[in-house]
Amino acid sequence: MSEPLSRRDLLHNVARGSVLATLSGGALFLVQKAHGQVVWQVDAARCINSRLGDTGAEACKLCTTECVVALSAVRAVNEYAKCGRCNICPAYFNITSAVDEKGLPSEKLCPRDAIARKPIGKADPEDPANNFYEYVIDEEKCDGCGKCVMKCKEPLGLGSIVLRVRYDRCVGCNRCAISRACPKDALMQIPVEEALRPPEIRPSTE
Amino acid sequence: MEYRQIRVIGGKGSVPSQFTNSLRGLAVDTHGQLHAAGDSEIKVFDAAGRLKRRWSTARPVHSVAVAGDGAVYAGEERQIEIFDGTGKLVNSWRDENLLGRVTAIGFVKDGVLAGDATDRAIRHFDHDGKLRNNIGKDNPVHGLLIPNGVVDFAVDAQGVIHAANPGKHRVERYLPNGALLGHIGRFHGTDPAGFGGCCNPTNVAVGDRIYVTEKAGPRAKVYDFTGVLQAVIASAPFHPNCKNMSVAVDARGAVYIADTVQLVIFVFEPVTL
Numbered sequence: 001m002s003e004p005l006s007r008r009d010l011l012h013n014v015a016r017g018s019v020l021a022t023l024s025g026g027a028l029f030l031v032q033k034a035h036g037q038v039v040w041q042v043d044a045a046r047c048i049n050s051r052l053g054d055t056g057a058e059a060c061k062l063c064t065t066e067c068v069v070a071l072s073a074v075r076a077v078n079e080y081a082k083c084g085r086c087n088i089c090p091a092y093f094n095i096t097s098a099v100d101e102k103g104l105p106s107e108k109l110c111p112r113d114a115i116a117r118k119p120i121g122k123a124d125p126e127d128p129a130n131n132f133y134e135y136v137i138d139e140e141k142c143d144g145c146g147k148c149v150m151k152c153k154e155p156l157g158l159g160s161i162v163l164r165v166r167y168d169r170c171v172g173c174n175r176c177a178i179s180r181a182c183p184k185d186a187l188m189q190i191p192v193e194e195a196l197r198p199p200e201i202r203p204s205t206e
Numbered sequence: 207m208e209y210r211q212i213r214v215i216g217g218k219g220s221v222p223s224q225f226t227n228s229l230r231g232l233a234v235d236t237h238g239q240l241h242a243a244g245d246s247e248i249k250v251f252d253a254a255g256r257l258k259r260r261w262s263t264a265r266p267v268h269s270v271a272v273a274g275d276g277a278v279y280a281g282e283e284r285q286i287e288i289f290d291g292t293g294k295l296v297n298s299w300r301d302e303n304l305l306g307r308v309t310a311i312g313f314v315k316d317g318v319l320a321g322d323a324t325d326r327a328i329r330h331f332d333h334d335g336k337l338r339n340n341i342g343k344d345n346p347v348h349g350l351l352i353p354n355g356v357v358d359f360a361v362d363a364q365g366v367i368h369a370a371n372p373g374k375h376r377v378e379r380y381l382p383n384g385a386l387l388g389h390i391g392r393f394h395g396t397d398p399a400g401f402g403g404c405c406n407p408t409n410v411a412v413g414d415r416i417y418v419t420e421k422a423g424p425r426a427k428v429y430d431f432t433g434v435l436q437a438v439i440a441s442a443p444f445h446p447n448c449k450n451m452s453v454a455v456d457a458r459g460a461v462y463i464a465d466t467v468q469l470v471i472f473v474f475e476p477v478t479l
Contacts, residue, residue: 052447053447084353084373084404084405085353086351086353086373086404086405087351087373087374088375088393088403088404088405089404090403090404095395095402095403095404096395096396097395099393099394099395099400103392103393104393105393105395121346122346124346129351129373129374129375129376130345130346130347130374131346131347132347132351154447154449155421155422155424155447155448155449156403156404156421156422157353157404158353
């Protein structure tokens, strides 16, 4: 068992950019919760959209349809340290759509256009493949449908995009409606201290 | 052009001809013997798939290559071990900076090439292990684009290096001095002639043609040197979660492909119509 974190430790964690990058406004919400309380979170190793072994299956959309919050409290998050920053990202593009004149897929994958793509550093105008790209998920648009998560997982991608409960949006039902519907029991209750531990450090994009 | 599966070698298990946890590299020597790098061992199979000998490596092995004189090079983390044909260790090259994870080894007239996946580059050493130059780093992204985590390349009969650059969906051609000559390949998500997904092809071998493997979904293909697809060798037998499937080709055109999940080597030969 890990040592319980003091309030000072919690604040220190929150101060870290990595926490802010991965938890957004939810971090401050968590600090306000009492020590020992629990919150709901998605276990990526159980979620059908992110766990290895379900290649080719359709994305499960229950996080979108079952949450009692109007636009689900579950959103996709890109863990940047794992992201391959690929020119052709299967979570951003519909990779089976027609190829355009630049050699890229002509359609995006996200039905809500919630992922933004931009070159890291100076793009090579002669050869766009000569570049890394950053993919940022717009939380305000994402509804947690899981399509990008399904396409990002190994071996097609690197599994950097996962579904996460956003704590500032979750209303903390005693029995989460998504958890009741989830066929893989992927919605788990975890201690606040665990929720505050940053999963990844966001790397520099320079 | 068509291929048929003729043999299966290895498998997951604990008998000497099998692999326990990993199967990462393949190479065929001038006598048609298959060398397989897996776990912390080199296994040598004859052309019929019978295990002839095996020996341990100091660290988990990521790649294997056989030089013209029969010396067997094993690529590991931060080192290359060099064995004679019987498995006796004759030398080790260690370098914390120039040898990260060595996922491919090859030979040119004046030296030895090592694919360093940690630095996304190919190192060109002289025969004593002294660095001559890097290959694949002189570009805006300072290396090969390998989200899959493996540098793989092969050297043709003219000494030209064919390197997989999966992030660019290409196989690039380099001279040993690092000069980029050109490439074959383009992205396409549905046309078998293209390379799909985020990053393909992952592995490459060269004989009379260019042989590649892809991930998600896994398949093996063959191209001529101008980049025209000659055949899809196979896709069905490979585990769907396979990636970084090492490929080797022998003098008769038989193609050996490592299934990295089932830990099996599939052997295919061209069908003569």
